[in-house]
Amino acid sequence: MRKWYPLEADAAGEHKSSNIHGELELILEWCYNPELDFDPLCEEDKYPEKPPNEVCVGLGRGRHLAIKDKAVLYGEGSSDPRCTLRIDGTELKEVSAVRKTTLNPIWNETFAFPYSRGPDDSQPPELVIECEDVDTVSAADFMGLVRVELDPLKDHKRLKKWLPLQARSDDKASSNISGDLEVFVRWRYNPELDFDPYPDSELKPAYKDKEPNELRLALVQARGLAIKDKNLLSKGGLCFCVLVVPSPRWRTSCDAVDASSAPTPSTRRRPRNCVCSMACLRHLHAIDAIPPWTPSS
Numbered sequence: 001m002r003k004w005y006p007l008e009a010d011a012a013g014e015h016k017s018s019n020i021h022g023e024l025e026l027i028l029e030w031c032y033n034p035e036l037d038f039d040p041l042c043e044e045d046k047y048p049e050k051p052p053n054e055v056c057v058g059l060g061r062g063r064h065l066a067i068k069d070k071a072v073l074y075g076e077g078s079s080d081p082r083c084t085l086r087i088d089g090t091e092l093k094e095v096s097a098v099r100k101t102t103l104n105p106i107w108n109e110t111f112a113f114p115y116s117r118g119p120d121d122s123q124p125p126e127l128v129i130e131c132e133d134v135d136t137v138s139a140a141d142f143m144g145l146v147r148v149e150l151d152p153l154k155d156h157k158r159l160k161k162w163l164p165l166q167a168r169s170d171d172k173a174s175s176n177i178s179g180d181l182e183v184f185v186r187w188r189y190n191p192e193l194d195f196d197p198y199p200d201s202e203l204k205p206a207y208k209d210k211e212p213n214e215l216r217l218a219l220v221q222a223r224g225l226a227i228k229d230k231n232l233l234s235k236g237g238l239c240f241c242v243l244v245v246p247s248p249r250w251r252t253s254c255d256a257v258d259a260s261s262a263p264t265p266s267t268r269r270r271p272r273n274c275v276c277s278m279a280c281l282r283h284l285h286a287i288d289a290i291p292p293w294t295p296s297s
Contacts, residue, residue: 001027001028003025004026007020007024038182039160041056045188047156047188052116053189054114054187056112056185057110057113057185058109058183059109059129059181061105062179063179063180065081065103065104066103066177068133068176078102079133080102080133081105082096082097082133082140083095083129085113085129087125087126088123088127096109114193124151126150127150128147129145129181130142130145144165144167146166158184165177197216198216
């Protein structure tokens with residue numbers, strides 16, 4: 001619809017003026033915008049009985065965010081928001097794209113974190129999404145964060161919600177925080193992450209009465225490793241493990257993981273799913289002898 005509309009006085013009385021006249025020509029159209037119809041992570045759950053091992057996150061929109069870049073000559077200013085997503089207490093982290101000059105950004109991005117809660121986790125796992133204003137010549141300005149507890153989502157159900165941005169609990173908290181983030185979260189089971197190279201049904205039924213004569217060892221993943229590449233120019237090296245059985249003296253190593261090709265800092269020190277061996281890099285062999293040692297529990 002295209003129409004001329006006459007200018008009128010402010011009925012609420014916030015802007016008082018007796019000198020009002022003229023018209024504005026407006027074109028109005030109510031249409032469908034696919035960017036506003038972002039609805040991820042709604043696929044059918046094919047493994048409802050399996051424990052979750054992957055946290056999937058959809059970052060939709062932001063609204064009414066705080067102004068961090070003040071206007072120089074006129075206007076109210078704006079921000080260049082970006083979000084950092086992480087699983088609290090881990091090195092798992094992802095970063096969204098930067099949306100330039102907006103207080104109502106649209107990201108429509110999805111992220112996936114391989115995460116299974118172990119029996120030793122004393123604190124409930126949380127997803128933390130931190131929003132910040134990106135500056136070209138200075139450090140990013142904190143715009144607020146949201147926290148999502150994952151324990152209520154361990155039944156694979158999807159969370160879809162607008163969450164208000166909050167201040168940090170430490171001294172770095174900012175008083176200029178406002179707005180909300182549209183967040184989708186689903187803690188689900190991904191069979192590709194369920195590394196099980198030696199299923200119970202592979203050899204045990206056929207040879208259950210036989211004495212064991214082969215040691216198999218699978219190196220799944222690592223976490224919390226020390227930082228060894230502290231050079232600012234370093235792109236990371238190769239991470240590998242050496243496996244030694246004390247007696248008899250068998251020695252082997254897993255495939256090296258190239259840290260320079262890792263997409264995020266969290267995965268640079270997280271080798272995953274290596275099946276190591278002494279002869280063919282598939283099994284650690286102890287053939288023709290019963291080992292004279294007892295594996296520790």
